[in-house]
Amino acid sequence: MSTLPTTQNTQRPVARGYGALITYGSAEGDDLYVMLAPTPDQPTRRTTGQSGAQMLQVESNPEDFRPESGRIFSRSRFTGGEGLDYAHRAGGNSELDATRFWNSRNISVSGVDPGEQDHVTLLPETAAIADTGATTPIMVRPANTTTVFWVDDTAVKNSTNLATASPTINTETPVGGTTVSGLCALGRTLYGALGAHGIHIRTWAGSWQHWSDLAATAVWSAKGRVLASTGASLYDAAALAASTLLKTLDSNESWTDVIDAGGVILAAATDGKVYAFADEATALVLRGETEMPLGEVPYCLAYSHGLVLVGVGDVTTSGKIGRVYVSQLTGNRLRNSQMLRQWGSDNAARDYSPRTFLVTRDAVYWGIIEDGSETHLWKYHLTTAGLTRDLIVSASNLVRGIVQVNDHLIVGLDTSGLYREADTFASSGYLITPLADFYSAADKAWVGVRLDNLTLTAAGAQVTLAYSTNAAAILDSAHTSWTTAITVTPTNGRVTTEQPLSDVTGRYIALKVALTRSTAQTASPEVTTMAARQFEQAEDVVLELPINVDDMVERSHRMALRVPGRGKAVLDKLYTLEGKPVHVHLLRSGVRVRGRLEEVASPSPYRARRGSSETLVAMVRVRGAKVTV
Numbered sequence: 001m002s003t004l005p006t007t008q009n010t011q012r013p014v015a016r017g018y019g020a021l022i023t024y025g026s027a028e029g030d031d032l033y034v035m036l037a038p039t040p041d042q043p044t045r046r047t048t049g050q051s052g053a054q055m056l057q058v059e060s061n062p063e064d065f066r067p068e069s070g071r072i073f074s075r076s077r078f079t080g081g082e083g084l085d086y087a088h089r090a091g092g093n094s095e096l097d098a099t100r101f102w103n104s105r106n107i108s109v110s111g112v113d114p115g116e117q118d119h120v121t122l123l124p125e126t127a128a129i130a131d132t133g134a135t136t137p138i139m140v141r142p143a144n145t146t147t148v149f150w151v152d153d154t155a156v157k158n159s160t161n162l163a164t165a166s167p168t169i170n171t172e173t174p175v176g177g178t179t180v181s182g183l184c185a186l187g188r189t190l191y192g193a194l195g196a197h198g199i200h201i202r203t204w205a206g207s208w209q210h211w212s213d214l215a216a217t218a219v220w221s222a223k224g225r226v227l228a229s230t231g232a233s234l235y236d237a238a239a240l241a242a243s244t245l246l247k248t249l250d251s252n253e254s255w256t257d258v259i260d261a262g263g264v265i266l267a268a269a270t271d272g273k274v275y276a277f278a279d280e281a282t283a284l285v286l287r288g289e290t291e292m293p294l295g296e297v298p299y300c301l302a303y304s305h306g307l308v309l310v311g312v313g314d315v316t317t318s319g320k321i322g323r324v325y326v327s328q329l330t331g332n333r334l335r336n337s338q339m340l341r342q343w344g345s346d347n348a349a350r351d352y353s354p355r356t357f358l359v360t361r362d363a364v365y366w367g368i369i370e371d372g373s374e375t376h377l378w379k380y381h382l383t384t385a386g387l388t389r390d391l392i393v394s395a396s397n398l399v400r401g402i403v404q405v406n407d408h409l410i411v412g413l414d415t416s417g418l419y420r421e422a423d424t425f426a427s428s429g430y431l432i433t434p435l436a437d438f439y440s441a442a443d444k445a446w447v448g449v450r451l452d453n454l455t456l457t458a459a460g461a462q463v464t465l466a467y468s469t470n471a472a473a474i475l476d477s478a479h480t481s482w483t484t485a486i487t488v489t490p491t492n493g494r495v496t497t498e499q500p501l502s503d504v505t506g507r508y509i510a511l512k513v514a515l516t517r518s519t520a521q522t523a524s525p526e527v528t529t530m531a532a533r534q535f536e537q538a539e540d541v542v543l544e545l546p547i548n549v550d551d552m553v554e555r556s557h558r559m560a561l562r563v564p565g566r567g568k569a570v571l572d573k574l575y576t577l578e579g580k581p582v583h584v585h586l587l588r589s590g591v592r593v594r595g596r597l598e599e600v601a602s603p604s605p606y607r608a609r610r611g612s613s614e615t616l617v618a619m620v621r622v623r624g625a626k627v628t629v
Contacts, residue, residue: 004569005033014587019044020545022597023583032573035548037617039606045544046591070447073436073509074531075101077118078109081386083341085474087434099384102474106429107515109388110381119454122425122515122524126393126411129167129418137412139401142185146405149190150412151180156192156202163408163420174200174208182218184226191226191237193219199228199237214243220258222265223279229255234267236284246277246284257356261303261329264288268298274310276332288332296323302357302364304382308334309364313353319344322352322368326380340380340387343368351398358402358409365390367399367411375399375413392426393419424521428514432474435508436532443505444534448498451486451513452529460519463488465499465530469506482512488525498533509534541593543584543622547574549603550616567603567616574600574620584622595624 003009005018008029013021019036038044073087080099087097101109108123134152141148149158154177159167174180175197182193190202193216201211214237216228227246228237234255236244249255249271257268264276265284272295276288292298295314302309308327313320322343327334344352354366364380375397377390393411401412408421437444451465463486468474470481486499509532515525549571552562574597582597603616 106426222260311354319348458518458523
């Protein structure tokens, strides 16, 4: 039997006519030099996986189909909210993912009026309201009025034009020298909790007078009633001494919030429970309770169309973790609770817990301390269940009050005072998309990005679109890997064409659109769509090798040599490698492929040129990944 040529017994293999080395093991000599016999009909062939074929693509809206090569990742709606880190989640994608993003700042993602295309714009900036250094600014806006009342220590202040740049502020003192610890409205009548002085009421005419003897520290209105707490005890408050005790907690506990939740009244307490009281025969009766997860204290409640939002705090060594849950109100209990978001962690040094909600027709708002210099409002979209970051206040304190007047939000922060939603836009803002990889860990060639924006005419306004293939970039809007690809200003008009990218590869891509307001501060750019196109880089390499399995060996510039048994020995060895992992090195070109020897075809004779002898050639196919040395 002929000895097979290996790295152990063969020197200068190229000079001897060998074209490839097939390695099939880790021990020395677990390899085989083979001679290639390429012909016009059976050449040595190296092919890669096919590029993406044409397919229907969606760019600007669900109906915007067109056949294009590659794949397009696009976003044209954003009301699904933030928090989506991977655009393509195998086995976990939902319809909501198509409208979600990762993070934003000073960006409005609300839908627009029917008949208009959705777009993103800058949010308004916030401005401090003068003369409002309220210690604990509990805020109330009676129904069907534009008058806002808020607590400032021993005073109750009010304004009919608080949303304007120079509001008129009035100050009233229910009882001189007594702190007002709670405030609510029933119709146009205000109720103030004044501790030992009981509950005082304010008529719409503006006069304060004693109403109840209950030594209340907090008051709320629900279902035409006033509920009040004296710390551990909750009462159905009434005039003079007629209040009715509803529930008494342990002496070291207290009541934190009470709301009207449709069929029941819900009350939250520091014992970690939410209690449900039903109105039965004109009396409130405790009918259910829901316990929050261990260690969590519910501080505020909100209700809208069967959904209940609960804002909780979880004490750490020097602060509180904040969380917001959304639950379904079923009967007298909260069920199917899901956490919307958490702020802070186990080493939180600040109080990140929400303390009040504002429920509007289409959203629920609350405030969270962001860091040492900012407090952010958050918005839960009732129509889409999306959660987005909203207004930013340049102060860092707990939010005790939120009201809306003439479509302007007004926010009250402990000690810092009141802030209003201004008529001017924030100076700049950004929105970062999730990472897109089309369910594949393979590197892609990202060949273009696209930005569609409405006509931009206001001087100074600008839109930029940046991209990054670094997965860490979505965590930092100033990450060094962000590369600006498109800039739109009033001078270059509307961009609707793809901007080519050169030599941009990576598993992921993330997009960041940044908006800058006009010089006059009263106009914001409007962006409708952002997109990126990719072609997946071929990872599969297929080698088709015409291997000489004949006893007669043709040698360049030398006489042919017959080696009895050589061809059969090589062919038999190739058959034993069929279906097994191998490493192939083409000696002249340097190409290396690590994969599996898929097939050894039956040998067929071939005569290379007139006068030469016939040569048996076996086509061998190897499929694998290219190896970079």
